[in-house]
Amino acid sequence: MPGPASEPTLGSGPGPVPEPTPAPYGPPRSVLAAWFSVLVLGSAALAWSAVTGVLSGGEGSAGPGPAPEWLDGAGGVAVVTALTWLLATRIAGRALIWAALALVLAAGSLVIGGRVLPTGAAVITCVVGGVYAVMVTVPAVTWWRAVREVLVSTLVAVVTAFAAVGFEPTVVPERFDLVALLLALGLVFTVVYRLGAGLHGLGRRGLIAVAIGLAVLVATLAYAELLRRYGAQAFVSTVLDFADATSERIGAFPRPLVVLLGIPALVWGTHLRARRRQGWWVCAFGVAATVPLATGLVAPDTSYAAAGLRAAYSLVLGLVVGYLVIRADLALTGPKGRRGRRAEEAGPHRPEPRRFAEL
Secondary structure: OOOOOOOOOOOOOOOOOOOOOOOOOOOOHHHHHHHHHHHHHHHHHHHHHHHHHHHOOOOOOOOOOOOOHHHHHHHHHHHHHHHHHHHHHHOOOOHHHHHHHHHHHHHHHHHHOOOHHHHHHHHHHHHHHHHHHHHOOOOOOOHHHHHHHHHHHHHHHHHHHHHHHHOOOOOOHHHHHHHHHHHHHHHHHHHHHHHOOOHHHOHHHHHHHHHHHHHHHHHHHHHHHHHHHOOOHHHHHHHHHHHHHHHHHHOOOOOHHHHHHHHHHHHHHHHHHOOOOOHHHHHHHHHHHHHHHHOOOOOOOOOHHHHHHHHHHHHHHHHHHHHHHHHHHHHHHOOOHHHHHHHHHHOOOOOOOOOOOOO
8 A cells, every 4th residue: 555645855856946935024123123223323423423524624614523533433333233233144144143243343443443453344344235235135027126226235335335434444445445345255155155056056047147247357357457557558548537537527437347247237136036046146246336335435535425426427327237238138038029028027036035034
């Protein structure tokens, strides 16, 4: 007599293994509200310090006096601690342990002082904020929803930028940007390796997308470094003159890495995640936008207005490039015709946990 039918196990039978349905809820609301309060208070302290610094900067200014000297550091510590907890919660890490470690290291760098420790705290702040700005996104069925996710990431990166300045780092801007970007890439690819089902889950299209992203990243960084060190003087002067002339006319020059790679990766990656988990591999290159935005204020001669314009120009141009990438992807792989695209948008999509829940 045959025994009772046994439940199928993952990978025990032929055919694709269905993705598990994610838990719909995140951490308790009271805990989440407490950490968001820390984040908001830290951001408010940094904003107050920045505003009072600008208003009282000129001689004979009638604005309020400067904020207390400790306010910047306290705000930076609060922001990096809250972002660390949010990131660890999002990637299923030991949130309290990592948040406590971030608090001790950030506060210790301010108490001990010097040049190395505050600069290291600023780097870690940019790395944590830049990676969390990518992890906090959710799948986007349409381009407009992808724009919303990019704006959420940009907001996190802006808060991170003020927190990094709060540590008053001593930096060489190019080296600071490069170190923060490489560390963020290492962290985000480690996380995405699990979320994207490993390298074997990439598939041919995913492998091509990752290869293109790496090529653009390496080419942009290497080309900029070669221009600074070994480029022909006439050509380098032409490029710099063009950037300076553009900045004089419109106030700033957009960052090529953000426009060509970072923002398009966030747009296309969040759109792709609505259909395939391999979209996480594309989203990983979003740190090429969030980290440069987070480090945009650390240069000593950078004003808030110039940094804001540079971020805005990069954001707008990057969204346009991302739209073109999505249209090209749908033209090659999506359903044909407007009716088919609407049916796909209205149809079932790959589920993911909520924005602040564990992935």
